[in-house]
Amino acid sequence: MVAICRRAGMPAQMAFDHIGGMLLSCYHDWYLALADLPSWGQSVDSEVQQYIRGVQNVVKANLHWSFRSGRYFGEANEEVRKTGIVTVQPQSADVELSIL
Structure with a gap:
């Protein structure tokens, strides 16, 4: 996924940070789903x-x-x-x- 962000023009650190944010969002959704x-x-x-x-x-x-x-x-x-x-x-x- 980082490679896709890099292809879209993101610098390396920004790409990793972006994917990290996506991961945090997935964790959030996971715990909401468990609670529901x-x-x-x-x-x-x-x-x-x-x-x-x-x-x-x-x-x-x-x-x-x-x-x-x-x-x-x-x-x-x-x-x-x-x-x-x-x-x-x-x-x-x-x-x-x-x-x-």
């Missing part, structure tokens, strides 16, 4: 909650892997995990943006 879940009876509600925990665990596992692997944040893993702040380096002029 109807009840289908105890048996079904229990299964729905189990499914929701499974979805949350997949997201958490992906996040933990991102920090442990070093793939995204390198030596700054712990600092990024603690602060949630990623400083984006300007892209060199010889690197062409591509969308996979």
